[in-house]
Amino acid sequence: MANASSKRIASANETALKNLELGLLIVNLLSPIIRFLLSLITSRTFFPRKLVIFLHILFIGGSIFTWRWFKTIGKPSAGQPGKQVRVGEDLGGKGVIELGWDLIYMTWICTLGSAILGDWVWWLSLLVPAFGAYKLFSTIRPILAMFLPGLFGPKSPRNPQAQAGNQAGAQEQAEQNDKPESKRQAKLKARMEKGDKRVQQVQVQRNR
Incomplete structure (x- = not known):
């Protein structure tokens, strides 16, 4: 069973990496072509604003870094002689891997969307750090609840005595x-x- 699961993960990772490489190539080739064609048809300029160029370079760089990281952790690697081959990480997993895919997908959406609709689409890129902050808070909230239970602990009822009395009365009536x-x-x-x-x-x- 373990061998079958390892083969399934390795096959899924190989497909995901191929699709990722193809997506990076297509998006970064289509974006300037679309911008050039629209600059000829409409009054829009070919070169975007400096802020958009900075965001594009930042997110493309992050996508390439994520792709390289996925290749490092996703492919099986041979260990020392005589030891079993290490199985790659599941690229369909949760946590940081899921956040990496969100970064890549949002980069593609903003790159093609800004080329077609306008540079305002890059405002959607704010969703990536917002989602990352939410996931980080969800991860460390149990730790914060240990030190600040009043703020981050489970919420207790406002009037526990009245609630206990109502439950006792209902139980007595049922009996x-x-x-x-x-x-x-x-x-x-x-x-x-x-x-x-x-x-x-x-x-x-x-x-x-």
């Missing part, structure tokens, strides 16, 4: 409802259903 009727109550109920006047008079007096 009373579950108790079987006595023989005397069953006889009185049967007489009332038959229309016994004596039982009806007793019931009227109790209601008064």
Whole structure:
């Protein structure tokens, strides 16, 4: 089973790396071509603003670094002679690997989107650090809850005494409802259903 799982991970990683390399090549070739064609058709300039160029270089560099890192951890590698081959990490995993894929996909979206729609698409790149901060906070929150339970610990009910009283009352009522009727109550109920006047008079007096 372990050998089959290792083969599945190795095959999936190989496919993912090939698609990643192809995607990097296509996106970075299409983007300048689209910009050039639109600059001829519309009044848009071919060269974007300096901030967009800086963001493009930053995110492309991050994507290439992530791709190289994926190749390092995703491919099986032979260890020392006589030892088993080390299986690569699953590139479909969670955590930092998932954040790396988000960086790559967002880079592709912003690169092609800015070439087609305009440079404002690069504002979407802010989602990457925002998601990274959220994942980091989710990871370290249990540690923060140990030192600051009032801020990061589980939320307790506002009035625990009232809630406990309500639960006890509901449980008592349920127990009373579950108790079987006595023989005397069953006889009185049967007489009332038959229309016994004596039982009806007793019931009227109790209601008064």
